[in-house]
Structure formats: C-alpha cells, structure tokens
Amino acid sequence: MAITKNGGYLTLKIHLLNGRLFNRLLSNDGRALYNAEQGKIVSALWDKRPQTASELAQVTGLANSTLTLMLKRLEEEQGLIVSVQDEIDKRKKWFDLTQTGIEQEEVGNQVSDKLSSIFYAGFEDKEIEQLEGYLERILNNLETAMAEIPREDSTK
Template sequence: PQGRILYVLWNHDFISIQELAKGTGLANTTLTSMLDRMEQKQLIRRTTDINDRRKYLIALTPKARSLEKKYRTVTDQMTELTYQGFTVNEITQLEEYLERVLDNVRNAEMSQKK
C-alpha cells in the first residue's frame, strides 16, 4: 500500500486525503494509519491547505522523491515478468477485467457505507 500511495503522490503532490484515497483505492481509515507510518519514516508530510485551514494536504519529502526512480525500475521489471507471454490484446483484456473487479469492490464498499 505504501507503494501505491507514493505512486499517486509522485504524479499528484500536495493532495487531500480524500483525493489520495480515490487515487489509491484505500479506505480513509487504512490510509490515515499508513500516512502516520509514512510520516514517521519521513516519506510524507502533512501541510495545511491555504484555502481551507481545517484541511490537510499530503506532500512528499525529498527522501520519498529520491525513491521514485528505483520504484519505477522495479515496477517495470515486475510488469515485464507478470505479462511475459501475453499478447497486447490479452493484457488489455486482463486489465479491463481487473478494473471491473475493482469497480465491484468499490461499489460494494459504497453501498455498505449507506
């Protein structure tokens, strides 16, 4: 989960917890405890939103930024390994199916909150 959080922040730094939850697919309660641990490891910092002082934005530290290249290299290697022997069409189909599975889980979560 920390990798997913870092990935989202590498692409969109200084975002709210709600935006981060949406980008990672993690529940706010899970995300809050993960962010606490990441803050202790000096990977992220919470800053006050200048437009709404009740709201905090999550930002990366220089330490977290230094990990991005290594993370992307490992991710590329894992992707190559995972999709070895798949055609482009098969990869596309698989990713579409997985997206549908995620949508089902998200919809189930949303219906439980109501």
C-alpha cells in the same frame, strides 16, 4: 461442455501474489524505504502532488483508517511525505513528497520493471496488448456496474 468463468477468482489470486511479490522485491532491493501498500500512496504522489487525504483515498482505494495510519508513518517515521494544513479550509490537509520521497521514484520504477518482466514472462508483445485490452474491458464493465447499481442503504 460449459465454459467455466474463473476470471474473478484468477484476478484475485493474481492481485494477491503480485502484491506479495512486489513486497519481496522491494525488501530484497534494500534501497526501498516503503512497502507495497505504502507504495500506493507515494506512487499516487509521484503522479500528482500535492493531494488531500480524500484524493489519496480515492486513487489508492485504501480505507480512511488505513490511509491515516500509513500517512502518519510515511511522514513521521519514514520521512517520505510532509503534510500541510490548508490555508483556507483548516479541516483539510495537503500531502506532498519530501526530497527523499521524490528520490524513491527511481527505486519504485526499477522494482516495478522487475515485477513486470516476471508478470509478462513468456508473453509476446501482441499477447500483452490483447491481455491488457481484455482487462481494460473488464475494468470498464465493473466501473459501469458500480455506477449503475446503487449501494444498499445500511440504515434499514
């Protein structure tokens, strides 16, 4: 009997459901001032601040057009971030958290902990360790392939 290799499909479904559930948990919490997609940006800034839009795009994986809209909302409508023009390179902007954005980290951590308890329900510590080891290997395989396989020239 042939082994089915559904890891990519399962990972895609897990990613989709994980994001939807994270959004539900955030909105049900009532304290969160951002959604899951915006959470990628504020989380990146919790880890390292300030950052440029290019750095945030790299860390979050968001497309520039999506990132630009989200940054604008996070700053102008939600008051979670602030932007400052670079003093040397006027084309560059730096993004940082406001005090409100900093305070949202506690909410984000608590919601993430809830999601993790759902994600790993029924798993023993050893199983979690094994699973994460396998996922790290898959991630490494994919990152290696991205570095080795050139992007097709779209100007052809």
